[in-house]
Amino acid sequence: MKCIITIELGTNAVRIFAFDLNGIVIGSMKGFYPTFHSQPDYSEQDPEQIFITMLYVLKNLLNEKIHPKKYKVASICFSSSMHSMLAVDKHGVPLSNAFTWADNRAKNEAKEIRGSALADAIYDSTGTPLHPMSPMLKIAWMKKNDAATFKQAGKFLSIKSYVIYQLTGEYLIDYSLACATGMLNIHKIAWEKQALDFAGITPDKLPQLVPVFASAGTLKKAYQNSLGLKEEIKILVGSSDGCMATLGAGIWNSNKATITIEDSSAVRVVGNKMLHDEKKRVFNYLITEDCFVSGGPSNSGGGIFEWFAKQFGDFTTAYDIESCMNNLLQEATKVATGSEGILFLPYLLGERAPIWNPDARAMYFGINIKHERQHFIRATIEGILYEIYSIGKMLNEHRNISSLSVNGSFATIPFCAQIISDMFNKPVDVTKNANSVSIGAFLLAATDMGIFKSLDEAASQIEVGERYSPAENNHKIYMKYFEIFESLTNKLGDEFEKIAALQ
Amino acid sequence: MLQFLYQQGAASNLNLFPHILELSAKKNASIQLQSFPEQVVEGVCIYFINEGRFEWKINEQPHVLFPGDVVLILPGQKFGNEKGILDLGCITWMQVKFQKLESGELVPGKWSGLSDHESMAVGKLLTLNSNPVLSKLNDAGRILHSIAYEIHHHELGFVTRINQMIDELLITITRQLTKQNNPPRDFPKVFMNLEASLRKDLSHQWSVEEMAAIAGMGTTLFNERVKNFTGFTPINYLINIRISEAIKLLKKKDVSITDIALDTGFYSSQHFSTTFKKLTGYTPGEFRKNNSYHE
Numbered sequence: 001m002k003c004i005i006t007i008e009l010g011t012n013a014v015r016i017f018a019f020d021l022n023g024i025v026i027g028s029m030k031g032f033y034p035t036f037h038s039q040p041d042y043s044e045q046d047p048e049q050i051f052i053t054m055l056y057v058l059k060n061l062l063n064e065k066i067h068p069k070k071y072k073v074a075s076i077c078f079s080s081s082m083h084s085m086l087a088v089d090k091h092g093v094p095l096s097n098a099f100t101w102a103d104n105r106a107k108n109e110a111k112e113i114r115g116s117a118l119a120d121a122i123y124d125s126t127g128t129p130l131h132p133m134s135p136m137l138k139i140a141w142m143k144k145n146d147a148a149t150f151k152q153a154g155k156f157l158s159i160k161s162y163v164i165y166q167l168t169g170e171y172l173i174d175y176s177l178a179c180a181t182g183m184l185n186i187h188k189i190a191w192e193k194q195a196l197d198f199a200g201i202t203p204d205k206l207p208q209l210v211p212v213f214a215s216a217g218t219l220k221k222a223y224q225n226s227l228g229l230k231e232e233i234k235i236l237v238g239s240s241d242g243c244m245a246t247l248g249a250g251i252w253n254s255n256k257a258t259i260t261i262e263d264s265s266a267v268r269v270v271g272n273k274m275l276h277d278e279k280k281r282v283f284n285y286l287i288t289e290d291c292f293v294s295g296g297p298s299n300s301g302g303g304i305f306e307w308f309a310k311q312f313g314d315f316t317t318a319y320d321i322e323s324c325m326n327n328l329l330q331e332a333t334k335v336a337t338g339s340e341g342i343l344f345l346p347y348l349l350g351e352r353a354p355i356w357n358p359d360a361r362a363m364y365f366g367i368n369i370k371h372e373r374q375h376f377i378r379a380t381i382e383g384i385l386y387e388i389y390s391i392g393k394m395l396n397e398h399r400n401i402s403s404l405s406v407n408g409s410f411a412t413i414p415f416c417a418q419i420i421s422d423m424f425n426k427p428v429d430v431t432k433n434a435n436s437v438s439i440g441a442f443l444l445a446a447t448d449m450g451i452f453k454s455l456d457e458a459a460s461q462i463e464v465g466e467r468y469s470p471a472e473n474n475h476k477i478y479m480k481y482f483e484i485f486e487s488l489t490n491k492l493g494d495e496f497e498k499i500a501a502l503q
Numbered sequence: 504m505l506q507f508l509y510q511q512g513a514a515s516n517l518n519l520f521p522h523i524l525e526l527s528a529k530k531n532a533s534i535q536l537q538s539f540p541e542q543v544v545e546g547v548c549i550y551f552i553n554e555g556r557f558e559w560k561i562n563e564q565p566h567v568l569f570p571g572d573v574v575l576i577l578p579g580q581k582f583g584n585e586k587g588i589l590d591l592g593c594i595t596w597m598q599v600k601f602q603k604l605e606s607g608e609l610v611p612g613k614w615s616g617l618s619d620h621e622s623m624a625v626g627k628l629l630t631l632n633s634n635p636v637l638s639k640l641n642d643a644g645r646i647l648h649s650i651a652y653e654i655h656h657h658e659l660g661f662v663t664r665i666n667q668m669i670d671e672l673l674i675t676i677t678r679q680l681t682k683q684n685n686p687p688r689d690f691p692k693v694f695m696n697l698e699a700s701l702r703k704d705l706s707h708q709w710s711v712e713e714m715a716a717i718a719g720m721g722t723t724l725f726n727e728r729v730k731n732f733t734g735f736t737p738i739n740y741l742i743n744i745r746i747s748e749a750i751k752l753l754k755k756k757d758v759s760i761t762d763i764a765l766d767t768g769f770y771s772s773q774h775f776s777t778t779f780k781k782l783t784g785y786t787p788g789e790f791r792k793n794n795s796y797h798e
Contacts, residue, residue, distance in 0.1 A: 032733035032735070033743075034695060049747035052743055052747045052750065052782070053743055056743060056782060057734060092794075222785045222789070223784050321689065
């Protein structure tokens with residue numbers, strides 16, 4: 001019996017799944033790795049620990065779930081979080097930790113380029129917003145602030161490229177993850193010279209560009225032996241977690257949008273051309289030559305609600321943070337739609353789409369003497385979801401979205417799914433599987449093996465779960481509040497900047 | 504309250520307790536200059552505030568103390584009042600000399616009834632502690648007063664009983680500080696604190712008991728929480744860190760494999776080699792040969 005293994009190098013952990021060829025999960029395991037914040041804007045991970053953790057989890061999964069049942073591994077498909085940057089010397093030895101997507105040290109470089117004439121030209125060719133998370137800006141930061149390391153660097157890699165290099169000795173990056181570096185010309189499918197010039201590098205400093213279906217090379221002998229895997233196993237370079245979550249949710253070339261809300265969030269659509277946003281707010285990631293995942297990411301999501309629970313939740317009865325959040329959700333359901341007039345702007349972590357303002361800060365607005373604790377709970381949840389709605393509204397300017405699919409731990413909470421449906425006034429399908437990223441990677445590998453003719457056909461295999469329908473009345477209430485939400489956010493630009501400067 | 508001051512070498516009733524450097528109770532009714540200057544301590548000092556409000560500088564950090572607070576000062580740390588004044592109020596304290604092992608670890612010493620394992624854990628947790636003030640720890644005050652009672656009354660078995668109570672005091676304080684440093688609602692935060700402690704002292708032979716104590720929980724719950732959060736048992740997670748750090752060192756030319764093994768906490772180069780090969784398929788030597796070095 002053959003099986004497919006997917007390896008997701010996520011933000012906090014590696015998640016490895018084994019599927020049989022029908023897409024049934026045979027086994028899965030995860031391994032945590034830490035993120036280090038040595039300074040406020042820094043967010044780093046140790047590439048060696050990520051590699052070792054991946055190897056350890058893979059070995060355990062193979063030894064416990066795959067080899068004993070005589071499954072034969074046909075292929076291994078990678079996916080990873082986006083925007084990571086790791087400098088290695090000319091022998092491939094890391095010169096420092098990897099900078100993760102959450103690393104904001106390049107904020108001055110971002111300000112500089114946004115104010116320049118280059119901004120439009122680079123957005124036109126790369127299709128990605130200019131933000132400190134972009135490896136292009138991280139490299140520019142290193143050139144300016146850590147010249148010694150910059151000079152010593154033989155390559156600037158993504159974490160996935162590094163892990164693949166360890167396994168096979170090849171420096172590779174797939175198109176979709178390359179888009180997330182902010183340096184890929186998505187029309188020519190080649191590194192964009194203007195972006196590389198800004199970063200201060202030449203194309204030979206970057207890994208080789210390959211399609212998502214490309215082979216990552218042959219597994220090194222030692223790993224074949226220690227893992228018990230055959231030489232002929234195909235290792236697929238694969239894609240990014242965001243693109244795979246979209247494929248795994250079954251959204252492909254339709255008027256459906258997918259909303260993912262975990263700690264942070266994203267709203268995405270898939271189409272055959274780039275969405276060109278005048279205000280440079282929308283990202284466009286290339287999957288294959290004629291297929292783009294476009295959308296907007298947000299810093300708000302379950303992480304914001306978790307913050308609320310930690311500060312204001314009742315831990316006298318709750319066993320842990322999960323049960324505390326469940327209790328809060330119970331209380332929130334008792335409050336009327338619109339929280340009787342409290343609005344929450346969820347910008348605890350600054351914001352990406354649609355306002356792209358790292359200085360944005362959170363607030364509660366409209367509090368009166370009759371408001372009680374439970375109003376704040378519901379307002380917090382509604383505020384997070386208004387923000388998601390504002391991204392959807394932005395995408396709706398480019399694409400007529402007719403229905404939605406939600407996934408991720410926060411969006412799939414029934415209470416939240418219903419609010420999303422009401423706000424958008426559109427039907428919402430809840431994705432059944434919690435692991436959309438891995439399912440997407442499975443579909444990619446299965447398409448590569450010829451099990452599906454195309455990614456379209458693969459995506460259509462995904463069964464949708466429960467459907468939520470909008471309530472017209474609630475929609476009207478939410479829209480009245482959203483108008484205030486939006487104008488507050490727009491009005492507060494100066495104040496955001498001033499308060500952030502004081503913090 | 505009875506006032507007294509016993510110091511090792513000066514007070515005969517400490518002759519049977521060479522490990523007690525100081526035991527004292529003081530009711531301070533007047534402010535006197537130079538009565539409480541900053542000074543460096545030799546042993547582990549435990550102060551209990553009975554009454555009053557005190558402003559002390561401990562290890563360069565200012566603290567305000569209230570009744571019920573316990574202050575823990577470690578060997579080599581400086582503490583006192585910046586102006587040299589002892590505020591009005593009532594305090595009890597004890598200073599215990601700890602034994603320094605060859606490995607550099609601090610343990611209570613031979614007088615203690617704690618097992619070797621427990622001694623190491625207590626020493627480790629006390630030295631790792633970064634917040635010297637434990638609030639609302641009236642149990643510690645009670646134990647200190649009982650120790651004073653025993654030392655004044657010399658009843659049958661008082662030597663054993665006093666030593667037992669010092670153990671009890673150390674356990675009470677260690678438990679409280681792990682509890683205080685680890686809010687139960689935020690396991691990821693607790694885990695990251697533990698993670699940082701492990702990395703700071705990777706060559707130490709960490710036991711699960713020590714790790715669980717840093718996290719402020721029993722070993723069963725700790726094992727379950729760690730497995731749930733990281734996907735690994737605590738020991739296997741630790742092996743992850745050890746191997747990752749070893750890989751970095753192997754990629755540098757100048758460190759010998761034996762040194763790498765010991766620095767990253769393996770018992771021996773043999774143990775390192777076996778563990779490394781099982782995971783990566785390479786022996787450390789082969790891995791080093793296959794991976795080019797920094798220039």
